[in-house]
Amino acid sequence: MPYTEDRAAWYEGQGLWAHVSENNWKDWLWHLKNRITSLEQLEQYMTLTPEERAGCLFAKGKLAMAITPYFFNLIDRNDLNCPIRRQVIPRIDESIVSTEEMLDSLGEDEHSPVPGLVHRYPDRVLFLVTDRCASYCRYCTRSRLVSNAQGYNFHPEYEQALRYIEAHPEVRDVLLSGGDPLLLSDKKLDHLLSRLRAIPHVEFIRIGSRIPVFLPQRVTPELGKIFEKHGPIWMSIHVNHPKEATRELKDACERLSFAGVPLGNQSVLLRGVNDDPEVIKALVHRLLRMRVRPYYLYQMDLITSGSHFKTDVRKGIEIIKELRGHTTGYAVPQYVIDAPGGGGKVPINPDYLEKITDEEVVFRNYEGREFRYPLTRTPVTAPASGELLPVKVQL
Ligand SMILES: *Cc1c(COP(=O)(O)O)cnc(C)c1O
Numbered sequence: 001m002p003y004t005e006d007r008a009a010w011y012e013g014q015g016l017w018a019h020v021s022e023n024n025w026k027d028w029l030w031h032l033k034n035r036i037t038s039l040e041q042l043e044q045y046m047t048l049t050p051e052e053r054a055g056c057l058f059a060k061g062k063l064a065m066a067i068t069p070y071f072f073n074l075i076d077r078n079d080l081n082c083p084i085r086r087q088v089i090p091r092i093d094e095s096i097v098s099t100e101e102m103l104d105s106l107g108e109d110e111h112s113p114v115p116g117l118v119h120r121y122p123d124r125v126l127f128l129v130t131d132r133c134a135s136y137c138r139y140c141t142r143s144r145l146v147s148n149a150q151g152y153n154f155h156p157e158y159e160q161a162l163r164y165i166e167a168h169p170e171v172r173d174v175l176l177s178g179g180d181p182l183l184l185s186d187k188k189l190d191h192l193l194s195r196l197r198a199i200p201h202v203e204f205i206r207i208g209s210r211i212p213v214f215l216p217q218r219v220t221p222e223l224g225k226i227f228e229k230h231g232p233i234w235m236s237i238h239v240n241h242p243k244e245a246t247r248e249l250k251d252a253c254e255r256l257s258f259a260g261v262p263l264g265n266q267s268v269l270l271r272g273v274n275d276d277p278e279v280i281k282a283l284v285h286r287l288l289r290m291r292v293r294p295y296y297l298y299q300m301d302l303i304t305s306g307s308h309f310k311t312d313v314r315k316g317i318e319i320i321k322e323l324r325g326h327t328t329g330y331a332v333p334q335y336v337i338d339a340p341g342g343g344g345k346v347p348i349n350p351d352y353l354e355k356i357t358d359e360e361v362v363f364r365n366y367e368g369r370e371f372r373y374p375l376t377r378t379p380v381t382a383p384a385s386g387e388l389l390p391v392k393v394q395l
Helices: 028-033 039-045 050-059 083-088 158-167 186-197 221-230 247-258 277-289 313-323
Strands: 117-121 124-128 173-177 204-208 233-237 263-268 292-298 334-339 344-347 353-356 360-364 370-374
Touching: 039 050, 117 158, 124 158, 158 186, 186 204, 186 221, 221 247, 233 292, 247 263, 263 277, 277 292, 277 313, 292 313, 313 334
Parallel strands: 124 173, 173 204, 204 233, 233 263, 263 292, 292 334
Antiparallel strands: 117 124, 334 344, 353 360, 360 370
């Protein structure tokens, strides 16, 4: 069935927690304290399938379950295939181990000069500042270390990481991630950003966070002030499905935007969640309305326990093909595969190029119509001197 939605509506409200005071609902610490983290709590709110029940028990030693009340409200409890449900409620499929999958599929640990820092690309580093998130995505790329269910013993070494960045003038771009950096207190974030801003060669600072999606209440005016003070701070949020684009998320994005934070979005293509051109189209349109520019669409990493989310790459290409030209250019993310083993992100695009020779380029547009662009210059008139005859010139 094609995906349809009420485009004018923005989901809002306290849902199952209507009895809770508005002050509590707006308090991010209340949401953290009241997260659903056990099978018993979850079963108070909904009927699970046997696969989910078994999944919850299995998840304990792998990647903890945690769902904020705010995000739980977005689940359609009558729909076994609800795309929100699939993202945060474990299934026994997580116990399936396939030979293609790895705990550290992007080879991050090998590219880590000091604990918590990944230096893969020449001019930028990934700085993992915490191993905790507000809620845990079941397809997490860093499930080996987040939530500490596997005893990975992750301890971010801020001083060591900062000293490494200070000592490497080629690092002009620092990406704070984790875990979720916005789980740090205002004071810690303020301190970290001050330290980074004090390094003259660090030009670009960005944060990767799913907090606006799981816990929009965390995006307080005070947090906005910190970003304003250290700006420009860029942010990539992580929305996978239009159902996540609520009134609260929109408001949080506006608070960030008005604090001068340019916003991008990273989605992961997930089987049974958003592997449908209509769903992605509805998502990217909602993002633009929230001042968020779609940035990357990721092919699922080859993560242990994640194979049930894996899609065919041809589906991803089809999705991009159905966006490009058919809708606003700003709405089209770059589809990438993060190369297994640690090759970095590689763009995967529909093929518009038919042929390229010294004479011309032959290509197709979004409708599949063929066009030609000549690479030659053929003057119609002779130059003013009149001595030269028109000739074909190759570029
Ligand atoms: C994704 C990533 C970056 C940032 O890549 P951009 O293409 O600049 O967004 C940097 N370092 C690592 C290790 C990454 O995985």
